[in-house]
Amino acid sequence: MSLEQQLSALATTVGWPEAPDVAAAVTARLEAEATPPRRARRPRLALVLAVLVAAVLAVLAVSPARTAILDWFGIGGAQIVRVDELPALDPAPGLGILGDVVNLDQARTRAGFPLAQPPDDEPAPDEVRVAPGVRVSYIWRDGDRIRLLVTQFPGSATDPGLLKKMVSNETRIEQLTVDGDPAIWLEGGPHVVYFLGPDGAVRDDRGWLAGNTLLVDRDGVTVRVEGDLPRGDAVDLVRAMSR
Amino acid sequence: MRIHQGIAFRVALVAAGDRGDAEEAVQDGFVKAYRALGRFRDGAPFRPWLLQIVANEARNRRRSAGRRAGLTLRVAAATSGDAAPSPEAAVVSHERRDELLDGLGRLDERDRDVLVHRFLLELGEEETAAALGIRRGTVKSRTSRALERLRAAVGEEVAS
Numbered sequence: 001m002s003l004e005q006q007l008s009a010l011a012t013t014v015g016w017p018e019a020p021d022v023a024a025a026v027t028a029r030l031e032a033e034a035t036p037p038r039r040a041r042r043p044r045l046a047l048v049l050a051v052l053v054a055a056v057l058a059v060l061a062v063s064p065a066r067t068a069i070l071d072w073f074g075i076g077g078a079q080i081v082r083v084d085e086l087p088a089l090d091p092a093p094g095l096g097i098l099g100d101v102v103n104l105d106q107a108r109t110r111a112g113f114p115l116a117q118p119p120d121d122e123p124a125p126d127e128v129r130v131a132p133g134v135r136v137s138y139i140w141r142d143g144d145r146i147r148l149l150v151t152q153f154p155g156s157a158t159d160p161g162l163l164k165k166m167v168s169n170e171t172r173i174e175q176l177t178v179d180g181d182p183a184i185w186l187e188g189g190p191h192v193v194y195f196l197g198p199d200g201a202v203r204d205d206r207g208w209l210a211g212n213t214l215l216v217d218r219d220g221v222t223v224r225v226e227g228d229l230p231r232g233d234a235v236d237l238v239r240a241m242s243r
Numbered sequence: 244m245r246i247h248q249g250i251a252f253r254v255a256l257v258a259a260g261d262r263g264d265a266e267e268a269v270q271d272g273f274v275k276a277y278r279a280l281g282r283f284r285d286g287a288p289f290r291p292w293l294l295q296i297v298a299n300e301a302r303n304r305r306r307s308a309g310r311r312a313g314l315t316l317r318v319a320a321a322t323s324g325d326a327a328p329s330p331e332a333a334v335v336s337h338e339r340r341d342e343l344l345d346g347l348g349r350l351d352e353r354d355r356d357v358l359v360h361r362f363l364l365e366l367g368e369e370e371t372a373a374a375l376g377i378r379r380g381t382v383k384s385r386t387s388r389a390l391e392r393l394r395a396a397v398g399e400e401v402a403s
Binding site: 004008009010011025029052 | 248249250251253256262266269270273276277280335339340343344358362363365390393394397399400
């Protein structure tokens with residue numbers, strides 16, 4: 001056994017003191033210095049388009065320097081950051097960020113991680129996109145609009161960083177489990193999404209405005225469901241995706 | 244935040260050499276990282292960037308306390324029952340692990356730092372470079388040099 005291997009073996013038995021939980025202290029300090037958030041307006045579903053436009057305008061007017069981070073969650077390969085002001089973003093990112101258009105068989109062979117099938121009680125996805133080793137996306141369209149987006153990407157609590165999501169105060173964040181797997185539900189308000197590459201570098205920093213989102217950590221693969229759908233439907237959809 | 248605080252604390256502990264200072268460094272580092280998150284968007288990888296901030300905080304604390312860098316680690320007392328040792332760990336005897344840690348402790352600070360980050364903290368080259376504030380190429384060359392010196396001190400392998 002080489003010296004390198006012996007050192008690696010040593011890593012598993014070093015008596016590291018337990019890390020203190022600093023989350024509460026850090027959050028308290030950040031909240032203390034954050035400016036009081038303005039009263040949030042809750043978007044009504046019937047006004048989604050108007051709200052999105054307003055949100056983009058509001059976001060474009062905000063200086064990132066004024067943004068205070070209020071909370072920080074992690075699940076699977078995703079980081080979720082709650083801020084009082086969303087950063088500026090390009091309002092019209094293309095779907096190219098999700099990778100190449102392929103068929104399901106190609107997605108399976110090119111994914112580079114165990115891929116769950118599309119939900120069996122939904123029509124087949126209108127489009128499948130794959131960024132090999134990084135993510136696979138199932139896309140359902142309604143005319144030009146994306147009705148439903150299901151993305152899978154590898155990552156675990158110890159190896160996070162494939163997706164970053166910034167949410168505003170308007171977004172409700174709820175932690176739950178789906179068939180025993182840890183999950184997070186994000187509802188209401190615009191989100192900004194950044195996809196990170198396997199090395200943690202931002203692959204495309206344009207981001208976009210996301211709808212209600214369910215993130216489930218299924219055995220090291222994060223399943224992300226996004227669309228205008230209530231929580232129960234999103235949960236059922238993930239359950240219908242065979243592993 | 245909780246997904247990063249474990250590794251952040253260990254990096255801080257190595258850099259500060261003191262548990263209390265390490266904890267403060269993690270707190271201050273996280274607060275600074277939050278404040279600077281707008282800049283993170285510009286393409287900097289996240290975890291190396293966070294570890295760099297935390298490690299800087301920790302080193303500053305060590306310097307202002309006038310402490311010398313040192314290795315404060317010990318091999319965990321016999322398996323505590325919560326986890327079986329990995330197969331790799333099982334084939335390296337407790338004595339040999341003590342010997343390795345002792346050898347690491349006697350290395351020059353720069354050699355020790357790079358081996359501790361690469362092997363004991365299990366960081367990649369990029370994260371090691373960020374935490375130590377050196378270039379990635381330097382991590383590579385320093386790692387091989389430090390391994391040579393450790394090999395000279397403790398030998399390649401104990402006879403089984």
